[in-house]
Amino acid sequence: MAYPKISIIWLNHNSMKILPLVLQSLESIASIDYPSDRYELIVVDNGSTDGSFEKIKEFLERKSNLRRKIIKLDYNLGFTGGNNIGFIARDRESKYVLLLNNDAVLFQEGLRVLVEYAENYSGIAGLQGVVLKYGSRLIDTAGDYVDELLLTHPLGNNQVYPWTLRKPIYVTYADGCCSLYRVESLLKCTGGKLFINEFFGYGDDNVLGLMLWSCGCRLIAIPEVIASHARGLTFGRGKSTISTYLGERNRVALTQITNTRYKQVVLLHALRNLITLFLPRTGFSSLAKTKARVVVDGVRLGRRLKNQGVFLDIYKAPLVKITLRDLPVFFTARRIVKKYFENWAYKNLNLLTIED
Structure with a gap:
């Protein structure tokens, strides 16, 4: 496979309480099975004040082979605004962007598997793989759906992997914790950005999925496991x-x-x-x-x-x-x-x- 260029967008905001997991997330990016000259990491810090940005920057300085851009914002633009800044900063030769939460760990072959599917299914705008709960074989999400009340539903949640999914399926949206998008589709359908800035958070990946489908594009989920995720740590466990x-x-x-x-x-x-x-x-x-x-x-x-x-x-x-x-x-x-x-x-x- 010819390896297209990828921009990985990774956000941070006041993550000192989960710093070991955050650094593990960064380490997973540095260790992926993908040519180092074909992907870049874009770190966007959303106005952190707890010292986590300095720790992250110090960690990345030791990763000399990792192509990276580090952006420090003066205030918190949320998941939507921060990712939009990262998208603007992408390498203009990148064919895809990968969104990865700072509480998600990418498996070594995760990016390559996503890219292979994206290249084989040229008509899709984005996709996700199976994401496990951090430290578990239970599924966090195997794809996501929206209903007519505009509620969201993760497929396979709390099921043991491997699960019944054996082939790619169409989904309403790809989960923002770890998902790959075709830049061409985003430029066509979303006005040159990932998300609607004003939503801040909890109106991002689901809205993007609806925007892409409404525009005539498609999104899929694949049966391969690609990452693990400690869901809820960004805003705190439970419903804050x-x-x-x-x-x-x-x-x-x-x-x-x-x-x-x-x-x-x-x-x-x-x-x-x-x-x-x-x-x-x-x-x-x-x-x-x-x-x-x-x-x-x-x-x-x-x-x-x-x-x-x-x-x-x-x-x-x-x-x-x-x-x-x-x-x-x-x-x-x-x-x-x-x-x-x-x-x-x-x-x-x-x-x-x-x-x-």
Whole structure:
């Protein structure tokens, strides 16, 4: 195989608490089975103030054979803005960009395997492989899907690898923790950037997937394992206040720029999630303020993007469609929703599979 040039975009923000994992992530990039003159690492530090940037820079200075660019931002632009800066800084000869979280470890053959599939499936815009939970044989994600309520669902989550997936499948989006994208497709479909800056986080890889499908491109997941990921360490384990706010605000914003038939139901579902997550922590007064802020901020953001001409036809993507009869399921416990998605995936996996 001729080795196309790759730009690896890697973000950091105040990661001192997980520094050993962060350095392991960087070490995995330096050790991949790919010609050293055919890939570069672009480190974007999102305004760190805890000393982690200095440790990372010191670590990279010892990797003399690793082509790298290090960008230190004055403040945090989020996952969206930081990756967009990295994309702008890419080598103009790079055919692909790889996104890798700083809490994800790339396996030695991971990049080469992704590139081989991308070269063999020339009609795709992006892809991911199987990502395991860090330190485990359990699957973190084997591909990701969006439903009509604009919720996201990782395929194969908590299943033991190897799993039932044997061939590449179409997915709504490739998970941002470790995914490869064709630069040509990004330039064609996203206005020369990866993400919508204003979403900050929790409105990035899923939105990018919808943008690419809406533009006529396709995304796939492959059955090979390529990385491991300690999900949740960037914003903290569990549902933090900031991650909940961003996730629900951005989902409300998406109702303004997509054609989902359940726009009003999405708003109700977002409010239900806020009640479930915030009421036990903050009480009624703070909950009311948070609900109002999420809805108002989300609608304003969505309308602003709509006025800029952003529109995503979600029905061009592989989508988890929800019947009216099944809508109440999504207002129950997460484990029940997870089971609903697993049943959907089991029934539809053959339809999503790419035949040789």
